[in-house]
Amino acid sequence: MKRSLLRRAALNGTGLLVFVFAVFPVFWMVSTAFKPNTEIFSTTPKPFPSHPTLAHFDLVLNGGIAEVSFWEYFRNSAVLALVTVVVSSLFALLAATAVARFRFRFRTTFLVMLLVVQMVPLEALVIPLFLDLKKADMLNTLPGLAVVYIGFAVPFAIWMLRGFVAAVPRELEEAAAIDGAGPVRTFFKVMLPLVAPGLVATSIFSFITAWNEFIFAYTFLEDQDKYTLPIMLQFFFGRSGNAWGPIMAASTLLTIPVIAFFLLVQRRMVSGLTAGAVKG
Amino acid sequence: MLDTAPAVKRTPGRRSPGRARSLRRPRFGPYLLIAPTVIVIALLMFWPMVQIGIMSFQKVGNRQLRGEPAESVGTENFKTIFDDPFFWQTLRHTVLFAVVAVSLTMVVGTLIGLLLNKLGTKMSNFVAGGVMVAWATPPVTAAIIFTWLFGTTGGVVNWTLDLLPDFLVGSGWLDYNWFAKPLSTYTVLTVCVVWQACPFVAVSVLAGLKSVPSELYEAARVDGSGPWRTFWSITYPMLKPIFLVLLVMSIIWDFKVFTQLFVMSGMANRDAFNLSLYAYSEAFGSLNPKLGMGSAIALVLTMILLVVTALYVRVMVRQGETR
Numbered sequence: 001m002k003r004s005l006l007r008r009a010a011l012n013g014t015g016l017l018v019f020v021f022a023v024f025p026v027f028w029m030v031s032t033a034f035k036p037n038t039e040i041f042s043t044t045p046k047p048f049p050s051h052p053t054l055a056h057f058d059l060v061l062n063g064g065i066a067e068v069s070f071w072e073y074f075r076n077s078a079v080l081a082l083v084t085v086v087v088s089s090l091f092a093l094l095a096a097t098a099v100a101r102f103r104f105r106f107r108t109t110f111l112v113m114l115l116v117v118q119m120v121p122l123e124a125l126v127i128p129l130f131l132d133l134k135k136a137d138m139l140n141t142l143p144g145l146a147v148v149y150i151g152f153a154v155p156f157a158i159w160m161l162r163g164f165v166a167a168v169p170r171e172l173e174e175a176a177a178i179d180g181a182g183p184v185r186t187f188f189k190v191m192l193p194l195v196a197p198g199l200v201a202t203s204i205f206s207f208i209t210a211w212n213e214f215i216f217a218y219t220f221l222e223d224q225d226k227y228t229l230p231i232m233l234q235f236f237f238g239r240s241g242n243a244w245g246p247i248m249a250a251s252t253l254l255t256i257p258v259i260a261f262f263l264l265v266q267r268r269m270v271s272g273l274t275a276g277a278v279k280g
Numbered sequence: 281m282l283d284t285a286p287a288v289k290r291t292p293g294r295r296s297p298g299r300a301r302s303l304r305r306p307r308f309g310p311y312l313l314i315a316p317t318v319i320v321i322a323l324l325m326f327w328p329m330v331q332i333g334i335m336s337f338q339k340v341g342n343r344q345l346r347g348e349p350a351e352s353v354g355t356e357n358f359k360t361i362f363d364d365p366f367f368w369q370t371l372r373h374t375v376l377f378a379v380v381a382v383s384l385t386m387v388v389g390t391l392i393g394l395l396l397n398k399l400g401t402k403m404s405n406f407v408a409g410g411v412m413v414a415w416a417t418p419p420v421t422a423a424i425i426f427t428w429l430f431g432t433t434g435g436v437v438n439w440t441l442d443l444l445p446d447f448l449v450g451s452g453w454l455d456y457n458w459f460a461k462p463l464s465t466y467t468v469l470t471v472c473v474v475w476q477a478c479p480f481v482a483v484s485v486l487a488g489l490k491s492v493p494s495e496l497y498e499a500a501r502v503d504g505s506g507p508w509r510t511f512w513s514i515t516y517p518m519l520k521p522i523f524l525v526l527l528v529m530s531i532i533w534d535f536k537v538f539t540q541l542f543v544m545s546g547m548a549n550r551d552a553f554n555l556s557l558y559a560y561s562e563a564f565g566s567l568n569p570k571l572g573m574g575s576a577i578a579l580v581l582t583m584i585l586l587v588v589t590a591l592y593v594r595v596m597v598r599q600g601e602t603r
Contacts, residue, residue: 015399018392019410025425026413041434091316098313111602117325119589121536123556124578127563127571128331151324154317212418214539230420237424244428251421262416
């Protein structure tokens with residue numbers, strides 16, 4: 001009895017330790033963002049700010065860094081992410097329906113293709129896509145970037161969604177068909193409501209893909225007022241090396257929405273990524 | 281957590297075609313449904329891949345960017361690369377980093393997964409939530425945070441190392457610059473990447489562990505098997521498919537790591553380049569862009585990853601993922 005209690009305590013202790021190590025960097029980011037400069041560069045750093053200040057956030061939000069207001073970058077990032085989410089979800093839903101509901105020639109080819117493109121090093125594609133977008137006159141535009149993000153988000157979204165579509169009982173669709181509903185109506189009245197949770201999960205994934213993306217935005221965008229948040233952050237970081245307070249405040253603003261979304265859907269994400277590898 | 285997996289298995293594959301047709305959908309239906317995806321992937325992934333292949337045999341620079349046709353240079357780009365010791369240095373960095381980061385990710389991730397499985401439900405969810413925060417952090421932010429943690433002035437890591445007894449870690453840590461040398465830069469990069477990557481491994485392993493019948497573990501306990509032996513005789517064989525997928529994905533992710541290294545050490549610090557950064561800097565790094573050279577390096581990277589991808593696809597097909 002006593003031994004098992006001790007074991008339990010040791011396990012929980014290790015668990016807490018893992019937790020502390022895992023969240024420490026993010027905690028330190030937030031904590032630094034609220035510290036006045038004297039505390040940030042103090043020779044004895046303290047975990048929590050003794051005199052918390054909003055000065056760094058104020059500076060970031062009101063254009064004190066990089067001349068343009070933070071909200072401009074926020075809007076760029078949000079619009080890009082939103083467009084990516086809507087279009088890629090639509091494409092993914094169509095393709096997932098095809099894969100989960102039909103057997104057709106090239107179906108396996110299509111699925112293998114989805115696997116392969118998820119492994120393509122995007123860092124390599126940046127060179128030809130730069131030239132292609134330049135030719136199409138879409139370099140240095142947000143729509144150009146959106147097109148690229150859609151391409152990157154769709155394969156994984158299909159891979160995740162097809163499980164959700166396959167889980168909808170076929171009998172429901174058949175019943176709707178017997179009741180005289182055409183394929184389009186069946187899709188909207190039966191399929192869509194039932195795969196909605198899956199759609200939410202994949203949407204958030206696509207959102208994060210677009211929100212976090214760095215290399216393409218960095219390469220394609222030239223005008224500062226078109227920058228997305230990660231580019232703004234890197235730009236600011238590169239220019240003002242150790243203004244850690246504002247840098248951490250900006251990092252916090254960029255990170256918090258993603259972490260919130262992520263915690264909402266992480267379960268789905270794992271099952272999507274390793275789907276089937278774990279079926280027992 | 282694994283809800284999609286059984287569903288996938290139940291795809292209506294072995295049903296009679298007559299039933300599928302009872303839905304009265306046109307026969308070209310599925311092709312219409314996948315058409316947008318196929319077009320997007322063809323335009324944004326396959327065609328650019330082909331372009332990389334073509335451009336790696338060409339000279340593409342400022343004149344071509346102004347619209348002049350590219351000149352073919354045969355295999356010159358590759359000759360230049362393979363003769364250049366700098367290329368081999370970046371390849372060495374890439375491979376060594378991948379080996380260390382992947383091993384650490386797999387070991388630490390698996391250990392955390394095992395721990396999560398042993399903890400009570402509440403504690404397990406709590407710790408998993410914390411670990412998830414690391415996974416969710418955007419790569420740019422992660423790189424910046426770690427630069428700050430390992431910073432010279434006010435960096436909390438140097439401060440901690442300085443507090444530790446000298447016989448353990450040596451002295452003089454307070455003004456140690458982690459980003460002055462490639463080895464220490466890569467140490468920070470490894471910590472940063474492993475910190476972000478092991479949650480995925482941990483959660484996947486946890487998901488797998490939940491699917492292992494508990495009778496197996498009870499039997500092992502009755503037979504007096506210790507934790508080490510239990511892991512290698514039960515957990516590992518049962519979770520082998522997951523480990524394979526995780527391993528392949530980690531290799532691919534760590535091989536092409538770009539953002540974190542770019543933010544931490546930058547384009548100016550050539551000594552710390554890996555393949556991705558080298559390709560990028562050839563293509564975009566100077567006022568005299570060499571997109572052909574960049575493509576050739578990117579092609580080498582892609583070829584290496586293609587081998588790993590082939591392994592991945594084989595595993596997935598074997599596991600019936602594409603049925």
